[in-house]
Amino acid sequence: MKIAVTDENFVNKRRAYVRSGPLVLGICLVTIVAFGLWAYWYQPLLANPFEVARRLDAGELDGTTVSLMAVMLPIAMLVSIALTAAVVGLCWAWLSNEKRYMRIIDSLTGKS
Numbered sequence: 037m038k039i040a041v042t043d044e045n046f047v048n049k050r051r052a053y054v055r056s057g058p059l060v061l062g063i064c065l066v067t068i069v070a071f072g073l074w075a076y077w078y079q080p081l082l083a084n085p086f087e088v089a090r091r092l093d094a095g096e097l098d099g100t101t102v103s104l105m106a107v108m109l110p111i112a113m114l115v116s117i118a119l120t121a122a123v124v125g126l127c128w129a130w131l132s133n134e135k136r137y138m139r140i141i142d143s144l145t146g147k148s
Contacts, residue, residue: 039145051138057131064124072117083117085110 039047072083080087088106091097097106 047141050134054131054134054138057134061124061128061131065121068117068121068124075113081106081109083110083113
């Protein structure tokens with residue numbers, strides 16, 4: 037089956053996205069994990085609720101507002117990291133579907 041030139045250009049553009057997808061998404065995941073580890077080790081008030089609790093117990097953080105912020109910030113940060121990783125995971129699932137569509141198109145057009 038022959039497809040129109042504009043459709044073939046569209047499919048070729050999508051094929052380029054599919055080829056570069058694993059690299060881009062892999063870099064995104066590595067960046068997210070690296071940021072999470074950096075925050076945990078070098079900015080513990082951003083991502084380590086146990087460190088925040090320890091500092092609260094030691095009296096290093098004072099005030100009701102600061103206490104509330106200090107306890108909630110690590111939780112919010114970890115949830116943000118998890119949500120970002122989930123979005124990248126959904127993109128990875130989209131990419132696998134896109135690869136399947138490319139295989140179907142190739143089989144219909146006689147390309148292998």
